[in-house]
Amino acid sequence: MAKKKADAPAGSTAGATDPSTRAELLRSMLLQRRFEERCAEAYALGRIGGFCHLYIGQEACGTGVISMLRPDDYVITTYRDHGQALARGITPRAVMAELFGRSDGCVRGKGGSMHLFDRATNFLGGHGIVGGHVPIGTGVGFAIKYRGGDQACACFMGESVVNTGAFHEALNMAGLWKLPVVYIIENNRYGMGTALERASAIHDIYQRGAAYDMPRGVVDGQDVLAVRQAMGEALHRARTESMPTLLEVRTYRFMGHSMSDAVSGTYRSKQELEEYMQRDPINVLRQHMESLGEIDDARMAAMDDEVRAVVQDAWDFAEASPEPALESLYEDVLVETTT
Amino acid sequence: MPIITYRDALNQALREEMQRDDRVFLMGEEVAVYQGAYKVSKGLLQEFGEMRVVDTPITELGFAGVGVGAAMVGLRPVIEFMTWNFALLAIDQVVNAAAKMLYMSGGQYPMPMVFRGPNGAALQLSAQHSQAWESWLAHIPGLKVVSPGTPYDAKGLLKAAIRDDNPVVFFEGEMMYNHKGEVPDGEYIVPIGKADLKREGAHCTLVTYGKSVPLALQVADTMAKDGIELDVLDLRTIRPLDTEALATSVRKTNRVVVLEEGWEFCGVGAQIVDYCQRDCFDDLDAPVVRVHQADVPMPYAKNIEKAAKPDLAKTVAAVRKVMYLD
Numbered sequence: 001m002a003k004k005k006a007d008a009p010a011g012s013t014a015g016a017t018d019p020s021t022r023a024e025l026l027r028s029m030l031l032q033r034r035f036e037e038r039c040a041e042a043y044a045l046g047r048i049g050g051f052c053h054l055y056i057g058q059e060a061c062g063t064g065v066i067s068m069l070r071p072d073d074y075v076i077t078t079y080r081d082h083g084q085a086l087a088r089g090i091t092p093r094a095v096m097a098e099l100f101g102r103s104d105g106c107v108r109g110k111g112g113s114m115h116l117f118d119r120a121t122n123f124l125g126g127h128g129i130v131g132g133h134v135p136i137g138t139g140v141g142f143a144i145k146y147r148g149g150d151q152a153c154a155c156f157m158g159e160s161v162v163n164t165g166a167f168h169e170a171l172n173m174a175g176l177w178k179l180p181v182v183y184i185i186e187n188n189r190y191g192m193g194t195a196l197e198r199a200s201a202i203h204d205i206y207q208r209g210a211a212y213d214m215p216r217g218v219v220d221g222q223d224v225l226a227v228r229q230a231m232g233e234a235l236h237r238a239r240t241e242s243m244p245t246l247l248e249v250r251t252y253r254f255m256g257h258s259m260s261d262a263v264s265g266t267y268r269s270k271q272e273l274e275e276y277m278q279r280d281p282i283n284v285l286r287q288h289m290e291s292l293g294e295i296d297d298a299r300m301a302a303m304d305d306e307v308r309a310v311v312q313d314a315w316d317f318a319e320a321s322p323e324p325a326l327e328s329l330y331e332d333v334l335v336e337t338t339t
Numbered sequence: 340m341p342i343i344t345y346r347d348a349l350n351q352a353l354r355e356e357m358q359r360d361d362r363v364f365l366m367g368e369e370v371a372v373y374q375g376a377y378k379v380s381k382g383l384l385q386e387f388g389e390m391r392v393v394d395t396p397i398t399e400l401g402f403a404g405v406g407v408g409a410a411m412v413g414l415r416p417v418i419e420f421m422t423w424n425f426a427l428l429a430i431d432q433v434v435n436a437a438a439k440m441l442y443m444s445g446g447q448y449p450m451p452m453v454f455r456g457p458n459g460a461a462l463q464l465s466a467q468h469s470q471a472w473e474s475w476l477a478h479i480p481g482l483k484v485v486s487p488g489t490p491y492d493a494k495g496l497l498k499a500a501i502r503d504d505n506p507v508v509f510f511e512g513e514m515m516y517n518h519k520g521e522v523p524d525g526e527y528i529v530p531i532g533k534a535d536l537k538r539e540g541a542h543c544t545l546v547t548y549g550k551s552v553p554l555a556l557q558v559a560d561t562m563a564k565d566g567i568e569l570d571v572l573d574l575r576t577i578r579p580l581d582t583e584a585l586a587t588s589v590r591k592t593n594r595v596v597v598l599e600e601g602w603e604f605c606g607v608g609a610q611i612v613d614y615c616q617r618d619c620f621d622d623l624d625a626p627v628v629r630v631h632q633a634d635v636p637m638p639y640a641k642n643i644e645k646a647a648k649p650d651l652a653k654t655v656a657a658v659r660k661v662m663y664l665d
Contacts, residue, residue: 107445109445111444111445117443117444117445117447119448124408125443125448127436132404132435133404136405136432136436137408139406139407139410139411140409140411140412141408142408143408143409143414146409165400166400166401169400169402172398173395331446333441334441335441335505336504
């Protein structure tokens with residue numbers, strides 16, 4: 001995949017899957033899809049407020065990357081964080097309760113859609129300032145190297161991040177200091193309504209890694225197995241050589257930028273959208289599994305029923321969860337500390 | 340008691356805390372090989388090695404974010420800005436990341452880290468290098484903001500800041516680094532959030548902090564010759580503000596002057612005035628008077644730079660005004 005220093009090393013087959021792993025990947029992506037569909041409904045009903053950025057169409061990116069991580073690795077990401085949070089193992093209940101602004105939410109109703117965090121799964125947050133979290137991911141890599149050990153940090157971002165100064169500063173230090181971070185660009189083609197070609201001077205954006213002497217590559221982001229393979233190689237470099245990787249994952253956003261935004265219109269045509277939707281990441285895996293005889297319509301329907309029930313349970317849980325206590329307003333501003 | 344510089348007091352604090360806790364590291368421009376742009380980190384690279392005393396590229400936003408990430412996963416970074424003027428490039432990390440992480444994460448991610456460096460004007464560095472940022476940072480919930488005015492307080496407060504589990508913004512001063520004072524041998528901490536009455540007097544309270552403390556003491560000496568005795572209240576910490584110490588002094592003297600380096604509009608002094616009118620309205624015998632920088636970008640030429648800064652004469656005049664002596 002990568003153009004430099006990325007000849008497939010031993011261990012690069014780590015992304016290979018068996019039937020049960022493929023079934024888990026399919027279920028994970030389907031869960032994210034059904035969850036996000038219900039989020040759209042909840043938003044329309046006013047159950048979810050603020051900004052709400054859905055992951056529909058991009059499920060293979062987070063699922064493929066996160067499925068390769070160990071529990072002691074770290075994940076940091078953007079405000080489009082629901083799918084990755086679920087893939088990392090935050091419960092649908094805790095995520096939905098957070099979106100509903102309830103006290104059982106994964107951050108107690110303090111963050112909402114854009115700021116999901118979970119210490120138990122090393123999920124270091126959804127962050128709301130484009131580019132702002134990329135140096136933080138570099139800092140996690142610095143801490144891993146500082147302490148020793150072979151953990152890694154997966155730092156997700158959208159393709160529009162590559163035009164920020166923060167991206168440049170963060171990747172330069174990671175390249176300079178050889179930090180075990182995998183920077184995953186989920187290239188969904190649009191920064192809100194601005195196409196990549198209207199925002200970046202180069203269009204093969206993984207090539208920006210050249211500026212930081214960083215191994216880099218591009219992968220089909222609608223194919224979860226391909227994402228796993230690429231992530232496996234990047235993780236191997238991170239764990240064994242403490243080397244960062246810049247991995248561009250080419251995908252497409254099937255929804256508007258957020259629930260407040262048009263799905264298509266002035267910035268992209270309906271025709272383009274429909275063409276990309278032909279390569280739905282869930283169908284890509286499903287067809288592969290069908291060709292291997294691992295799934296049929298009946299099993300797919302059963303899986304769909306199961307995840308729909310999980311999402312309904314999350315909705316019911318969120319709705320029953322109390323609003324945050326008013327006194328929580330002043331909690332978590334500072335921690336009690338002793339010197 | 341040994342008399343050392345403010346610079347060496349900070350150096351002692353860093354050395355002692357790095358010896359005490361191997362999660363503490365220092366990161367910034369020129370902190371290691373060059374031994375510090377102002378030599379605050381002199382000798383630390385040799386003692387602690389390059390993993391704990393880390394030279395960065397000129398990349399304030401980047402390395403401030405590295406500190407945030409390291410703090411999230413258990414280290415205790417001390418991030419040095421060569422000056423706070425350069426830290427404006429990093430303000431997203433201080434304000435949007437460090438200050439909010441605990442709250443946004445519902446209490447899951449404390450941020451035990453220090454952002455430190457010189458603040459305010461030095462001499463003839465003109466507009467972009469001569470700015471006092473404490474009112475900006477003190478505006479932000481989730482940060483503690485500290486500004487020591489003596490070597491003793493510099494050492495004790497930096498040690499407290501490094502041990503604090505919250506993000507602490509620590510303001511020093513280029514003109515302070517050679518300032519000398521008594522610093523005892525051995526361990527001590529100056530608690531964050533406690534003001535210090537640097538001098539006692541019955542006639543008027545002069546509230547200040549940081550680099551203005553030596554000037555305030557000079558003002559008190561000068562006015563004592565005319566029989567006017569000042570309470571010089573050194574806030575030491577701007578956020579959280581020690582309102583109790585403020586009220587105690589105001590209730591004694593009934594008159595207040597606030598001396599600060601920064602601009603008037605929305606300045607720290609405005610907050611002090613607000614506390615005085617809210618908590619001590621019936622104790623005030625005169626409106627509070629403020630001394631501050633002229634409301635202009637800092638000029639270069641010596642004479643107009645001097646005219647822009649607070650000084651002895653302006654502060655004496657302010658005290659005389661609040662005491663209705665003129």
